[in-house]
């Protein structure tokens with residue numbers, strides 16, 4: 001019974017891990033990352049929108065876009 005609960009916990013946890021991928025405008029001046037590739041903060045991006053790991057984005061000094069939350 002206990003192992004079942006642990007399995008459930010892990011299953012619930014893995015469904016939440018998609019939030020570690022964020023989207024950025026691949027422009028040299030981009031300072032923000034976005035939770036959604038359809039964010040309005042990305043709509044005026046003239047470069048390619050790419051997905052990267054959130055830790056990588058933070059390491060590059062990027063912060064969460066003002067339209068999110």
Ligand SMILES: [Zn+2]
Pocket residue numbers: 033034035036039040041042065066067068
């Ligand atoms: Zn955004």
